Amino acid sequence: xxxxxxxxxxxxxxxxxxxxxxxxxxxxxxxxxxxxxxxxxxxxxxxxxxxxxxxxxxxxxxxxxxxxxxxxxxxxxxxxxxxxxxxxxxxxxxxxxxxxxxxxxxxxxxxxxxxxxxxxxxxxxxxxxxxxxxxxxxxxxxxxxxxxxxxxxxxxxxxxxxxxxxxxxxxxxxxxxxxxxxxxxxxxxxxxxxxxxxxxxxxxxxxxxxxxxxxxxxxxxxxxxxxxxxxx
Numbered sequence: 001x002x003x004x005x006x007x008x009x010x011x012x013x014x015x016x017x018x019x020x021x022x023x024x025x026x027x028x029x030x031x032x033x034x035x036x037x038x039x040x041x042x043x044x045x046x047x048x049x050x051x052x053x054x055x056x057x058x059x060x061x062x063x064x065x066x067x068x069x070x071x072x073x074x075x076x077x078x079x080x081x082x083x084x085x086x087x088x089x090x091x092x093x094x095x096x097x098x099x100x101x102x103x104x105x106x107x108x109x110x111x112x113x114x115x116x117x118x119x120x121x122x123x124x125x126x127x128x129x130x131x132x133x134x135x136x137x138x139x140x141x142x143x144x145x146x147x148x149x150x151x152x153x154x155x156x157x158x159x160x161x162x163x164x165x166x167x168x169x170x171x172x173x174x175x176x177x178x179x180x181x182x183x184x185x186x187x188x189x190x191x192x193x194x195x196x197x198x199x200x201x202x203x204x205x206x207x208x209x210x211x212x213x214x215x216x217x218x219x220x221x222x223x224x225x226x227x228x229x230x231x232x
Contacts, residue, residue: 003225006220006227007224007225008070009071009074010074010221010224011221012067012070013074013214013216016068017213019061020061023061023064028056030057032197033196033197034197035197036131036186036191040123040124040127043123047116047126054112054115055113058116061106064105065102065104065105069102071216075094076094078220078224079151082154082157082164090150090154091150091154094146094147097143101143101144104136104143105137108134108137112133115129115133134196135186138186138202139186140184141181141184144209145177148173148177149173149177151216152171155170155173156170165223169216172212173212176205176212179204180209182205186198
């Protein structure tokens with residue numbers, strides 16, 4: 001039984017918000033996010049004044065992507081036990097959502113660091129790279145939605161006398177999936193709660209997304225330990 005490997009992967013989830021926040025704030029200065037209404041010269045100046053920090057942030061974000069991938073593997077391991085059937089389709093669906101999500105950290109990081117790589121370029125190009133980075137980071141809600149709904153369904157569907165995770169964790173995942181949806185509308189707004197820096201598109205789902213790593217990390221570690229004890 002690979003309890004130690006599962007616990008290590010679960011701990012990767014604890015580290016994800018740490019690396020993500022370190023990249024957004026102390027390093028890049030992207031916390032709060034850049035404004036969608038900012039002009040090209042303003043965005044270019046932001047990059048020119050913090051070249052090292054933005055480049056460092058890109059490295060931290062790329063690391064976050066790898067940590068998120070390992071965390072998704074730990075979730076899949078326990079979901080496989082929850083389904084306990086020949087074809088664990090919810091486990092596969094969770095992986096289909098979680099694996100591409102690693103790119104939601106890596107691709108914005110690459111775009112932001114490319115913008116910082118040549119700070120003397122046309123400011124409008126820097127602005128476009130910055131915009132694209134934020135769109136990739138915030139807008140693709142469907143994959144985390146798929147991950148959380150699949151996970152929630154597996155938890156609720158676990159009918160064993162001692163479920164691997166409590167039912168409230170399943171409902172928490174359903175709730176969080178719904179809160180990701182407003183991010184899909186950032187293409188229509190430059191200001192307000194649905195903009196990429198808005199309350200409904202960024203702050204609420206972003207904050208709960210960070211909390212989700214700790215909720216699920218705690219549950220995964222406990223589940224792996226119980227599994228090891230049962231196998232002893």
